[in-house]
Amino acid sequence: MTAGHVPWPPGTAARYRAAGHWRGQTFGALLTSLASAYGDRTAVVGGATRWTFAELDDRAHRMASGLAAAGFVAGERVVVQLPNVPDFLPVVFGLWRAGVLPVFALPAHRGSELRHIAGQSGAAGIITVGEHERHDHTATAREVAADTASVRRVLVAGSEEFEALAATAPRELPDPDPAGVAFLQLSGGSTGLPKLIPRTHDDYLYSVRESARICALRPDSVYLAALPVAHNFPLSSPGVLGALHAGAATVMAPRPDADTAFRLIEAERVTITGVVPPLAAAWVQAAGRTGRDLSSLEVLLVGGAKCGRELAERIGPALGCRLQQVFGMAEGLVCYTRLDDPEDIVLETQGRPISLDDEIRVVDPETGEDVPDGASGALLTRGPYTIRGYYRAEEHNATAFTGDGFYRTGDLVRRTPGGHLEVVGRAKEQINRGGEKVAAEEVENHLMAHPAVLDAAVVAVPDPYLGERTCAYVVPVAGAEPTGPELRTFVRGRGVAAFKVPDLVQVVGEFPVTGVGKTSKRELRAALAALARKE
Ligand code: OOB
Numbered sequence: 001m002t003a004g005h006v007p008w009p010p011g012t013a014a015r016y017r018a019a020g021h022w023r024g025q026t027f028g029a030l031l032t033s034l035a036s037a038y039g040d041r042t043a044v045v046g047g048a049t050r051w052t053f054a055e056l057d058d059r060a061h062r063m064a065s066g067l068a069a070a071g072f073v074a075g076e077r078v079v080v081q082l083p084n085v086p087d088f089l090p091v092v093f094g095l096w097r098a099g100v101l102p103v104f105a106l107p108a109h110r111g112s113e114l115r116h117i118a119g120q121s122g123a124a125g126i127i128t129v130g131e132h133e134r135h136d137h138t139a140t141a142r143e144v145a146a147d148t149a150s151v152r153r154v155l156v157a158g159s160e161e162f163e164a165l166a167a168t169a170p171r172e173l174p175d176p177d178p179a180g181v182a183f184l185q186l187s188g189g190s191t192g193l194p195k196l197i198p199r200t201h202d203d204y205l206y207s208v209r210e211s212a213r214i215c216a217l218r219p220d221s222v223y224l225a226a227l228p229v230a231h232n233f234p235l236s237s238p239g240v241l242g243a244l245h246a247g248a249a250t251v252m253a254p255r256p257d258a259d260t261a262f263r264l265i266e267a268e269r270v271t272i273t274g275v276v277p278p279l280a281a282a283w284v285q286a287a288g289r290t291g292r293d294l295s296s297l298e299v300l301l302v303g304g305a306k307c308g309r310e311l312a313e314r315i316g317p318a319l320g321c322r323l324q325q326v327f328g329m330a331e332g333l334v335c336y337t338r339l340d341d342p343e344d345i346v347l348e349t350q351g352r353p354i355s356l357d358d359e360i361r362v363v364d365p366e367t368g369e370d371v372p373d374g375a376s377g378a379l380l381t382r383g384p385y386t387i388r389g390y391y392r393a394e395e396h397n398a399t400a401f402t403g404d405g406f407y408r409t410g411d412l413v414r415r416t417p418g419g420h421l422e423v424v425g426r427a428k429e430q431i432n433r434g435g436e437k438v439a440a441e442e443v444e445n446h447l448m449a450h451p452a453v454l455d456a457a458v459v460a461v462p463d464p465y466l467g468e469r470t471c472a473y474v475v476p477v478a479g480a481e482p483t484g485p486e487l488r489t490f491v492r493g494r495g496v497a498a499f500k501v502p503d504l505v506q507v508v509g510e511f512p513v514t515g516v517g518k519t520s521k522r523e524l525r526a527a528l529a530a531l532a533r534k535e
Pocket of ligand 1: 432
């Protein structure tokens with residue numbers, strides 16, 4: 001058992017095994033079996049690289065041996081911050097085979113997030129790239145390593161050292177415990193910095209296997225990884241892991257823009273991909289004037305944030321494919337509209353859970369009582385691939401989960417009599433910036449580190465393109481006159497992902513108080529958000 005991991009109760013675990021959800025297979029063992037079933041078929045394409053399943057399997061074996069030879073031992077954690085490059089796969093499968101837990105950072109993360117992730121996980125190493133999208137990732141990783149005691153090594157994909165490691169003679173390593181933690185994902189966060197989400201081989205593989213089935217992946221499918229591949233959506237819903245599981249090829253898109261994606265869809269005859277709503281809207285627009293042949297595309301998954309009916313209706317006609325909505329979370333639960341669902345369900349709901357063993361409760365946020373179908377309420381869930389606790393976060397777990405193990409998602413939903421969920425809002429202090437999650441409190445803390453800032457409250461404001469943008473209301477200290485641009489530059493300078501820098505800054509004399517005169521952050525945010533919606 002991994003320290004810091006809250007396991008499922010033994011009786012529940014036994015039930016999930018008996019039902020065949022948990023099969024006792026590790027990701028390393030899965031790749032071995034895929035290599036024997038699909039050896040000569042293409043597994044992954046990106047840039048000038050094109051690896052078959054056998055080649056991927058071989059590189060992952062070598063990587064595992066190289067990592068072990070470099071001193072990484074089973075149970076340790078290594079932060080992986082890689083963009084969409086083929087090497088993402090041998091690195092992650094190599095770590096899995098060595099029993100080392102990848103900790104998935106996003107390429108957008110900067111020193112602030114990386115330091116938190118490495119520190120919180122006690123990471124022994126960081127695997128990153130050189131320069132990517134005009135940011136020197138190696139330099140950031142080295143800075144973080146220098147002041148994070150546990151980090152012994154930074155490895156840079158593509159470097160000579162990395163290639164030597166990837167060429168190590170393969171040797172069999174002991175297969176880790178399939179019921180143990182395979183990796184740590186990041187939560188979108190609502191209180192402060194992102195929490196770490198421990199996922200096991202058993203539970204994650206179940207969601208991957210079922211996602212591949214629900215999305216009808218087959219060996220001749222081609223999946224385009226357009227979104228950053230370490231995120232749960234392009235990783236496993238059905239994502240690159242679902243594609244591998246089905247013996248299908250994955251194409252790594254260096255960027256998600258329509259030009260890049262359409263070029264790859266045409267060149268590689270892509271059949272399925274997944275995007276967030278703003279990207280879907282941009283693709284829909286670009287499709288009208290593209291000279292590219294998109295006829296191979298069968299399914300576009302849209303999720304990560306609410307896809308409104310208007311956009312949903314335009315996707316099929318514009319891109320010549322079917323829409324599949326997906327509502328998921330790194331903590332577990334993933335819902336899909338099914339390929340044979342009636343059109344209204346596909347256009348209006350965010351799908352139904354993967355598993356009949358996903359338990360769904362929709363409750364009154366005030367009383368905690370279940371509400372009837374059709375009424376909106378807070379979504380609670382528990383099931384065979386939803387965590388029972390964040391990693392090393394006992395205090396937070398006490399409020400994020402109910403006493404009987406339901407995860408409080410923070411989403412407001414409505415359930416149809418057929419069991420489909422419609423996401424109608426959010427109770428958590430988080431801004432969903434077109435699928436990129438911003439924890440209000442994290443940004444407020446950065447703002448309050450500025451000497452001219454007395455208090456800050458970050459709220460969502462509606463945005464036609466992103467769905468929501470961030471607005472920071474700031475009260476200055478007496479006599480100070482900080483400006484919006486100055487505060488934005490300050491937050492950026494603290495080394496945070498660009499999507500967290502407030503889009504708007506409003507400097508105000510004081511915060512409005514609510515009717516009852518409450519001035520708690522929570523009340524303030526609610527009042528400001530209501531104000532922002534009215535404007
Ligand atoms: C996905 O995962 P996360 O962990 O980045 O964010 C989860 C949250 C949900 O709790 C919900 O607030 C929001 O993102 N969300 C949606 C949505 N899909 C996710 N809100 C409305 N409509 C949707 N379709 O975002 C994620 C993980 C796996 C698959 C897809 C998305």
